[in-house]
Amino acid sequence: MPKSQAARPRNAFYAQSGGVTAVINASAAGVIETARANKDRIRKVYAGRNGILGALNEELIDTSKETAATIAALRHTPGGAFGSCRYKLRAIEDSRAEYERLIEVFRAHDIGYFFYNGGGDSQDTAWKVSQISERMGYPVTCIGVPKTVDNDLPLTDCSPGFGSVAKYVAVSTREAGLDVASMCSTSTKVFILEVMGRHAGWIAAAGGLAAEKPGDPPHVILFPEIAFDRETFLARVQETVERHGYCVVVASEGTQDAAGQFLAEAGSRDAFGHAQLGGVAPALAAMVKDALGYKYHWALADYLQRAARHVASKTDVEQAYAVGKAAVEFALAGRNAVMPIIVRGKGKRYTWKIDAAPLSKVANVERKMPRNYITRDGFGITAAARAYLLPLIQGEAETPWRHGLPVIARLKQVMVPKKLPAFTPA
Amino acid sequence: MPKSQAARPRNAFYAQSGGVTAVINASAAGVIETARANKDRIRKVYAGRNGILGALNEELIDTSKETAATIAALRHTPGGAFGSCRYKLRAIEDSRAEYERLIEVFRAHDIGYFFYNGGGDSQDTAWKVSQISERMGYPVTCIGVPKTVDNDLPLTDCSPGFGSVAKYVAVSTREAGLDVASMCSTSTKVFILEVMGRHAGWIAAAGGLAAEKPGDPPHVILFPEIAFDRETFLARVQETVERHGYCVVVASEGTQDAAGQFLAEAGSRDAFGHAQLGGVAPALAAMVKDALGYKYHWALADYLQRAARHVASKTDVEQAYAVGKAAVEFALAGRNAVMPIIVRGKGKRYTWKIDAAPLSKVANVERKMPRNYITRDGFGITAAARAYLLPLIQGEAETPWRHGLPVIARLKQVMVPKKLPAFTPA
Numbered sequence: 001m002p003k004s005q006a007a008r009p010r011n012a013f014y015a016q017s018g019g020v021t022a023v024i025n026a027s028a029a030g031v032i033e034t035a036r037a038n039k040d041r042i043r044k045v046y047a048g049r050n051g052i053l054g055a056l057n058e059e060l061i062d063t064s065k066e067t068a069a070t071i072a073a074l075r076h077t078p079g080g081a082f083g084s085c086r087y088k089l090r091a092i093e094d095s096r097a098e099y100e101r102l103i104e105v106f107r108a109h110d111i112g113y114f115f116y117n118g119g120g121d122s123q124d125t126a127w128k129v130s131q132i133s134e135r136m137g138y139p140v141t142c143i144g145v146p147k148t149v150d151n152d153l154p155l156t157d158c159s160p161g162f163g164s165v166a167k168y169v170a171v172s173t174r175e176a177g178l179d180v181a182s183m184c185s186t187s188t189k190v191f192i193l194e195v196m197g198r199h200a201g202w203i204a205a206a207g208g209l210a211a212e213k214p215g216d217p218p219h220v221i222l223f224p225e226i227a228f229d230r231e232t233f234l235a236r237v238q239e240t241v242e243r244h245g246y247c248v249v250v251a252s253e254g255t256q257d258a259a260g261q262f263l264a265e266a267g268s269r270d271a272f273g274h275a276q277l278g279g280v281a282p283a284l285a286a287m288v289k290d291a292l293g294y295k296y297h298w299a300l301a302d303y304l305q306r307a308a309r310h311v312a313s314k315t316d317v318e319q320a321y322a323v324g325k326a327a328v329e330f331a332l333a334g335r336n337a338v339m340p341i342i343v344r345g346k347g348k349r350y351t352w353k354i355d356a357a358p359l360s361k362v363a364n365v366e367r368k369m370p371r372n373y374i375t376r377d378g379f380g381i382t383a384a385a386r387a388y389l390l391p392l393i394q395g396e397a398e399t400p401w402r403h404g405l406p407v408i409a410r411l412k413q414v415m416v417p418k419k420l421p422a423f424t425p426a
Numbered sequence: 427m428p429k430s431q432a433a434r435p436r437n438a439f440y441a442q443s444g445g446v447t448a449v450i451n452a453s454a455a456g457v458i459e460t461a462r463a464n465k466d467r468i469r470k471v472y473a474g475r476n477g478i479l480g481a482l483n484e485e486l487i488d489t490s491k492e493t494a495a496t497i498a499a500l501r502h503t504p505g506g507a508f509g510s511c512r513y514k515l516r517a518i519e520d521s522r523a524e525y526e527r528l529i530e531v532f533r534a535h536d537i538g539y540f541f542y543n544g545g546g547d548s549q550d551t552a553w554k555v556s557q558i559s560e561r562m563g564y565p566v567t568c569i570g571v572p573k574t575v576d577n578d579l580p581l582t583d584c585s586p587g588f589g590s591v592a593k594y595v596a597v598s599t600r601e602a603g604l605d606v607a608s609m610c611s612t613s614t615k616v617f618i619l620e621v622m623g624r625h626a627g628w629i630a631a632a633g634g635l636a637a638e639k640p641g642d643p644p645h646v647i648l649f650p651e652i653a654f655d656r657e658t659f660l661a662r663v664q665e666t667v668e669r670h671g672y673c674v675v676v677a678s679e680g681t682q683d684a685a686g687q688f689l690a691e692a693g694s695r696d697a698f699g700h701a702q703l704g705g706v707a708p709a710l711a712a713m714v715k716d717a718l719g720y721k722y723h724w725a726l727a728d729y730l731q732r733a734a735r736h737v738a739s740k741t742d743v744e745q746a747y748a749v750g751k752a753a754v755e756f757a758l759a760g761r762n763a764v765m766p767i768i769v770r771g772k773g774k775r776y777t778w779k780i781d782a783a784p785l786s787k788v789a790n791v792e793r794k795m796p797r798n799y800i801t802r803d804g805f806g807i808t809a810a811a812r813a814y815l816l817p818l819i820q821g822e823a824e825t826p827w828r829h830g831l832p833v834i835a836r837l838k839q840v841m842v843p844k845k846l847p848a849f850t851p852a
Contacts, residue, residue, distance in 0.1 A: 020608045022601075050611040079604030085612040170831055175448075175733035178505030178834065182446045185476040186511040191729060209831065302725035303617060307601035310737055313830065393830035404739065404819035405596055405635065408604065 009041055010112030012328075013055060014063075015048035016080040016147075017087075017118030017125075021161030022168075022309040023320035024117060024147050025074040025081045025409070030324020031115050031145065032063050032071050041332050046109060046416055050083035052116075052125065055105050056098060058418045065414035073409035075321065076399055078309035081411055084118075089125045092132055099132045101423050106133070106140055108419045113141045113331050117324070119148035119159075123339055124363035130337040143327040144339035144359055147320070149306045151202040154365040155357040156341035160323055161306070163316030163392035166206030168308040169195050169250070170393055172301065173210035177217030177248045180297075184246035190237060190288050191248050192298040193218075194281035196305060198254040200369050201225050203305075206389055207250030208381035217248030219379075222280075224254030225369060226378035228263060233284075234291050236379055241294060251280045310406050314395025319352065326354040350391035435467055436538030438754075439481060440489075441474035442506040442573075443513075443544030443551075447587030448594075448735040449746035450543060450573050451500040451507045451835070456750020457541050457571065458489050458497050467758050472535060472842055476509035478542070478551065481531050482524060484844045491840040499835035501747065502825055504735035507837055510544075515551045518558055525558045527849050532559070532566055534845045539567045539757050543750070545574035545585075549765055550789035556763040569753040570765035570785055573746070575732045577628040580791040581783040582767035586749055587732070589742030589818035592632030594734040595621050595676070596819055598727065599636035603643030603674045606723075610672035616663060616714050617674050618724040619644075620707035622731060624680040626795050627651050629731070632815055633676030634807035643674030645805075648706075650680030651795060652804035654689060659710075660717050662805055667720060677706045736832050740821025745778065752780040776817035 014031050016024055028047070035042040047061040048054025054061070061082055063071070074081055089098055106114070116126040123144040130142035146153050151162035173193060180191040197203040201223030208221055219240040222228060240247035255263045264279040281298035288296050319342050326340035338356040345351030373385035381389070400407040440457050442450055454473070461468040473487040474480025480487070487508055489497070500507055515524055532540070542552040549570040556568035572579050577588035599619060606617040623629040627649030634647055645666040648654060666673035681689045690705040707724035714722050745768055752766035764782040771777030799811035807815070826833040 016608070020605055053611065077604065078601050079606075080608035083611060084608045086609070087612055167830060171736055172730050172734070174831055174834070175504050175735060176729040178503065179446055179729045179733040180505075182442070182506035182510045183512070185479065185509060186513055188729075193730075297728055298726070299728035299730050300724070300726045301730065302723055303602040303605045303614075304598050304619075304725050304727065304730075307605040308598070309601060310597055390829060395830065396827055401822055403816060404593060404821065405600055408600070 009039065009043040011110050012042050012045045012113035012115060013048065013060070013106060013111045014045050014115045015051045015054060015117065016082055016084040017051045017116060017122040018084060019149065019306065020078070020080040020084050021147060021149050021306050022078040022164040022312045023161055023317050025077045025079070026317050026320035027117050027145050027147060027160060027324035028081060029071055029074040030321040031328055034325045034328035038328065038332055042113065042328070046111065047082035049415070051085035051087065052089065053085050053087055054083070055102050056423055058105050058420050058423070060109060060416040062414045062416045065412050070409050070411060073407065075317065076309060076397070076406065077409040078307040081409060088121050089128065092128055099129065100136070102129060103133055103136050103138050103140070104420065107138050109416065111140065113143070115143050115145055115327050117145040117147050119150065120153060120362070120364060120366060123153070123359055127337055127359035127363045130359065141331045141336045142359070143331050144362065145323050145327045146339055146341065149203065150197060150200060152200055152367045154362060154367045157344040157352065158319070158342055158392055160316060160320035162202060163313035163319070164308065165196065165203055165305050166209070166389060167313040167393035168301070168305045168311055169203055169206045170209040171311055173207045173218050173248065173250055176299065177210060180217070180246050180248060187295060188297045189241050189246050189294040190285070190296040191246070192281045192284050192296065193248070193250050194253055194298065194300045195250060197224065197252045199224060199366070201252050201374070202369055204250050204252035205369065205373060205381050205385055206393070209386065209389055209393060215244055218250045219244065219247045220249040221380055222249065222251040222255040223369070223374055223378070224252050224256060225371070226374060227258035228255050229257070230287060234287065237288055238292055249284065251284060253280055255280050310399050312397040313393045314397040315392055317397040322354055330356055350394070435465065435469040437536050438468050438471045438539035438541060439474065439486070439532065439537045440471050440541045441477045441480060441543065442508055442510040443477045443542060443548040444510060445575065445732065446504070446506040446510050447573060447575050447732050448504040448590040448738045449587055449743050451503045451505070452743050452746035453543050453571050453573060453586060453750035454507060455497055455500040456747040457754055460751045460754035464754065464758055468539065468754070472537065473508035475841070477511040477513065478515065479511050479513055480509070481528050482849055484531050484846050484849070486535060486842040488840045488842045491838055496835050496837060499833065501743065502735060502823070502832065503835040504733045507835060514547050515554065518554055525555065526562070528555060529559055529562050529564050529566070531846065533564050535842065537566065539569070541569050541571055541753050543571040543573050545576065546579060546788070546790060546792060549579070549785050553763055553785035553789045556785065567757045567762050568785070569757050570788065571749050571753045572765055572767065575629065576623060576626060578626055578792050580788060580793045583770040583778065584745070584768055584818055586742060586746035588628060589739035589745070590734065591622065591629055591731050592635070592815060593739040593819035594727070594731045594737055595629055595632045596635040597737055599633040599644050599674065599676055602725065603636060606643070606672050606674055613721060614723045615667050615672050615720040616711070616722040617672070618707045618710050618722065619676050620679055620724065620726045621676060623650065623678045625650060625792070627678050627800070628795055630676050630678035631795065631799060631807050631811055632819070635812065635815055635819065641670055644676045645670065645673045646675040647806055648675065648677040648681040649795070649800055649804070650678050650682060651797070652800060653684035654681050655683070656713060660713065663714055664718055675710065677710060679706055681706050736825050738823040739819045740823040741818055743823040748780055756782055776820070
């Protein structure tokens, strides 16, 4: 990059990608507030309307039109304030036109920085954009900002978004467990909470934090990593009901049998014969009813778990903000094609700091839950898992309330005037 | 009652009944702490293990063995700390043996006060016990303590337990609504949250509080009071998606068609052909998918909504405590066969106070939601509903946290030694 170009302030492009979380907007606040504190280097932050689609469609939200108070309020607003999308840029050779369009839009709006807030796929895209922008003679500083409730990004100790869903699931399991325990003598004996995590059991594992002492719920956790076996499961449920009077199950939506068949798909069908989405809980409930005759109830938290900012982990909110802030700082320090990561301190007391990982090493690597986080019988979490998970749910993030409801950011969403003709993908 | 008997301290029996709530234990704390402050009149409070069954089975928990800190902690512990049950005493003529057994147990343990914490059925039982105890020559002071998430008790302005589930549903609807709005351009367009309330739409109505301005979610509320019509519903969903890009639906589990057929039963069946419990959301989702082709998600909060003490309404917790306290105060003032009720002040600013209603007028009367609380089109709440509901979710009840999780009361549950032979119901 010529020195003169590095010196003059350029605009930045920020986009949210994939499934949103309770804290992705805290990362947005980190990016925008840090950019505002460096106006000599970053003129304006444009946010993509509906994520990367905003760049392709030249739909850029001018965040400079939002007040400082609105940007600060992003810190406690769940969902993706600028819109997110499920849209994956393919390999460069397969969708060269899209990459070229991105660069064209960046060039038209003098965008020198690209902050991409998402999971593994998004880090891959950010990496590709950094490469192609060089090749096209319009180098853009590309920094990934980690986000995913699935906690499956590599290199970072945890992914922002996960700690809050983990806290939601642990709190809900504890609370519902007390409810079920109260009534089990004459009513529901088996309660099943279905949680997210199609490929990894991180979220289900967090349910295990609800237990303080042996016998506390949850009594059974079902992980995608452990092949589901009907007979073993039913035997465990029966044994638990006989010992404690009730049984609380936390089941990952990705629970599957040895053949890799998802229970959700093997389970219930609706009146039209469609396989029910999120059907692990009803499938398990039917199994319990059928084989053991116990009265059951089940809950499916679905989006509630990843949107529950009111019970977010303070640690998670702080980390989400910190990765947004660090992304801008890395960019200003001249770093490129990196992603801020969270590094856990080695001491007994939980500490963390931010470091950087090259996007090339992050992209398309999925981090699995270690087998030693799951008890030998496959139904619980180990002390190692607990030691890893517990710090991530610590602290209750500040939530402002008005009229009994959480206050949320209301953005003006002023659009940047378009400069280019509309883009028609091939 | 002979004067000598009135003067000497007697024991009290307290029992929790029916579906538990986030705040029923706050009522227990109100009863026990107020009794403790009046030791000259009430010697000990015995709690029924698993509700009224505890009296029938002579399983009495001696609450005097619990520390003051433990009793205080009940105020922030969801579920029924002493166990609740679904067990309805029938008419006196049909189950005389049970009523006689109750009085026999009361007599054996010198119980002169009966505090029954439950919904309409329990108030009916408390009333019957007050009558039969007179007739059997062992008069017991019977006071009902109102509780129900269904908000269907008559005479009282609201029922303790309802305000907190209302807050949970309003908060969850707002949060999940932001999530759906973020992603609707490329992902889920219709989100359905199924909530409790088989007979009345109070809880579903509370979802409407999430909206601050026109266009805010929820866009559609389905009440049991309004006959469900597939075509009208689908037309409204389509219109909403076309206008706002997405549609959030809050559906009561009691949603039914003009013929009184529950959607939950008409809807999905599991792999074994069982009708799915709590199946309104999947039934609606399938309908939307089938007719409109929109991508959908749905959540079923189930017990989570009535156990969510972490997001309880401060107003509700205070009222739950107050009715427990008032129950004891009424008993000590010589009142009998009454239930404390919440009376709303007439002023513009919300105020409330406690009064008493005779159990004879409470028992077996179900309070319906007024039609003028539902908009003419049947899909929303009116200003009148909002004015009624909003005060009930005000304030965030204090929740102590430890290690990132809510602290709960851990009771010793010391049992009172039995004095009678076992009871075998006819």
